[in-house]
Amino acid sequence: MNILHLYENMELGGAETHILTLAKEFSQNNHKVFIGSPNGPAIELFHRNNIIHLNIDNFYDIKSTIEKVYSFCIENEIDIIHCHYFCSQLVGVIIGSVLNIPVVTTVHGVYNNENIGIFQDYFSGIIFVSEEACEKHISQIRTNNYEKAKIIHNSVEVKSNNIKKPDSLTDEKLNILYISRLDNDKFPSINFIIDALFKLAPKINWRLKILGSGNRFNDIVGKSAKVNNELAEERIQVLGAKKNVSQYIISSDVVIGVGRVILEGIQWKKPVICIGNSNYVGLIDKSKLNKISQVNFTDRNSVENLDVSSLQKDLHKIVRSDPELLKTIEQNYKEVLNKYSSNVSYSKHLEVYNNAKRLNKPTQFHNLMNDLQKSSLIGGYFKDLVYASNLDYPIYHEKQEKILMIPNFSDPLDTWKENLEQFLNSQRLLENFSLTIKIPNHLLYKSDSIIKDIEDVLFKYQANSRIADIVVDIYNLTSEGEVALINKHNVFIHTNRQQIFLMIQCKLLEISVINNIELMNRQLPEQVEN
Template sequence: MRILHVLSAEFFAGSVAYAVQLAEAHRAQGHQVWIVADADALPTGATLVWAGISNRRYGQRLRNARIIRQVVRRENIDVVHCHSRAASWVSYFALRGLSVPLVSTVHGRQHLHTSTSLFDIYGDKVIAICENLREHLAVEVKMAPAKIVAIPNGVAFGPPQPVDEAALRVSFIGRFNGGKGERAAALLQQVFPALLREFPTLRVALIGGELEHLPAAGKAALAQLQAEFGARVEVVGFTDDVAGWMARTTLVIGAGRVAIEALGAGRPVLALGEANYAGLVTEATFATAAASNFGDISARQASTAVDFAALLADARAVLQTPLRVSEPVQQQVRAHYDLARVAARVLEVYQGARMQKAGIGYIPVLMYHKIPDAPLATKHQIYVTKENFEKHLAYFKQRKLTSLTFADYLQFARGERPLRDFPARPIILTFDDGYTDNYTNLLPLMQQYGYRGVLYLLGDFDVRYNQWDVAADPTEPRSDIMSLEQKRAFVEAGWEIGAHTMSHPRLSALPPPKAAAEISQSKAALEAVLQTEIVSFAYPFGDLNEDVKAAVRAAGFALGVATDTGGLTIEDDRMQVFRVNMFPNESTSSLFKKTSPWYRKYYRWKRKK
């Protein structure tokens, strides 16, 4: 893709570091990247274009918009990604009348004034860097929830550095202006004096930019500490060697990116941000701390008062018995904030915005199972006879519906195929389990009508019948599953093969490691044996929860398909694509209903979902 980032870069804040690292991650994958910013230089190989983004005077805003529009047109940009309100504002107007999507990453709470709700300047998709921020945008700013996705800032973690165990040091790392500066001033007044007196070998380091903007009370307290403790108070200021200072630090106090990098390096963290004090980050507190970006962001308007006596007690406890962050917490942090993972998620957002901007919304996704010669004596009404299925195909053909696979859809979304070739009336036909009648009845009919579909198979090729049904109810008739050669015939016919676990369990009932293994192993097995890329996953029984969806994403699937649950469009939630269940006695009117754009809304309304 051809990606343009727009950002305010008057100083190298965490949002700037995130944008630069994201640009580099995408460049490494072969994407072309440009950056428009008010910076003469940034640590990136992306093409840099200067514009006064931070300057909010209307004359400069208009010039900024003109610069962005020129870059978009000249470089044939696919997506514009903004990293501040000022950047979103000028980009919104720069893109008016163009078919280029706008994505904004929101790094903090937004001011709740009238224009925030009246003017949706943030574009087609909005990335919230933590769960609290996503809730704030949906509830308080009143953004459409479907357009918001929570994706954390990515971090390129290096190998763990050796720790200087000889030094006893507390480091406050962060900016010294605004809300962070006020926190630093309070630490200098209420916490650091007591710690320096109690621990004779302790050093306190102040690391970060904008030190000259430290509040007056903080400057006075700092001067007093320097007079009393001399070189034990280390005023570092801005430095390129934050990782080195972390390695020499016993306890880090900070929020946001600082806390993430420190935890990834194995350093204990007291999460103190502009919104609150989230405490010492442990396995038990990680989820709550991460939701607030480690103290920086509250979900709702609330008091920002901090109990510095409690913070002092926590710091004292860590210094009395120095500790390293546990391995599970380090792994959790490195997995959740991994730059490669985050960059892949952001690319999905770009693709979704691109499809949305092109007007590609509702696509009927139908779910079939067995296609037998005659009706089956089963309580599970998951079949359509060969005769009736041909009527379905004739109806689809008469309505000029064009078959699409999820692999096809992704090619359009990724820019591998031009959007002008996207079918005007697409339909996705999916078939679960891989029954033998799919080979004998389904495949010939689909070929006769010029259709292709998505076949969801088990990764265990030794499973040769519906043993999950028979195990649950011995009276259930046995239905055979295709042989390996029959399955290969679908690959040769141009069908997409999707994964359906190894053994067809209810995933939400399994321990998470077992569920994750069922999911990931099925992808690996199908790709190895059938020699085809597996991009989508179907949840057995339509059974899923957020942990299962996360496991599907972690296994490398681009899409997860459900049963009668999910968003109104594919891009509402790629891990929970709405599929419509098809039954033995579908009529012309039910086929019309189930392939109509209004059906999913109707389904939700009827079932109060």
């Protein structure tokens, strides 16, 4: 199947790595995977793995994003839209509804996310990365949607089952690797680690490499430099974000972090220590691994406080190459292989996708428009569309059924003239429909010549023109006015390739969209003679 992931970041973080790992696994199983996102440091990794990228500069430019994703889904025959985080969920729901494509979303954490409750009827699958994330959001989901929900833990690509242990400890130097975003929400953890290692310097000959970037990067560089100065040697290296993280893991003696860092370290058969902002989990064994999986491999269901002596005890086990620790490393590896490997995740996601195709059903657009009003992400032009039912427009036609055209009269390929001729040439259309021809705002300065072109067509069909109910609209419309105009009609004739968003608007407003007025003529029932 053809799968499009939508995500509004492309840094070197856990969510990006999660999506990349999943995309690679699906590609290796003969599915075609695409990623729609901004450019960013991680995008090179997607290119390297032949994942086709749709560049979306700003997800919060809803109009532009929807146009891009709509066209991309049609061109690439997308079967599943898989969205991550906030704005991508909104875009996914709208495009999935308009094109009747199943939409799946992943909730990556315990942050507040109103979209899960608002759009639950339009998601055909809702994935939580942990039991904790599920518990956080399940109260928003009605019981009739429970079958859509599934917990799938983060996973890693398990590359080998025979990783050679580094020889660095023969020099009695313990090479420690810490991997994390270096942001405010992670700062207490790295701050503790640096302070603790400084205190342990007389007892353990350690070296620390820190991988990651974020808004506290400079603070950590400064703190590390101070420690190096105090110890009169370079004990800490702050290396920033890296794409070849696995190489640093392989050359380390122990990995410290939270989240998928835990899994990455285990799959390379390294001792792994989980240290969070508040609690010390310590050296990971099989039992701890499964326990912290419930909170996305963090410290949030642990009770031991951050304590230097606990870290010292665990590091000494590694320095001594404790036989029990070596057994634990093997057990951890097998547990990751059986529960948290990318091929296990692939099977579970494939089940969700197949289930989503089964559960997917055509959207009731009036319900969707009501639900869109509840979203805090709706603003600007799109807000006018959502509240279209409250708008009025001063246009008057004799007939109840109304057709709208908004041609680009500067485009020689625009089909407005052919459609107008077909309208004038059909007695049944003339008797059943009125027609509005709106001159777009950007062409109003040419309205006299455009009206002359329209009159030339009317003149060719003089007899029928006398009974035709046609209005040429030359108002300079605001976005609100354009939505109100569209909502006054029953049918929209799209006449050029630049009208993608207009077509989407019409579908959301339950207005029929066709590209040839003659199709309407064929679909009208034959009149019964008296």
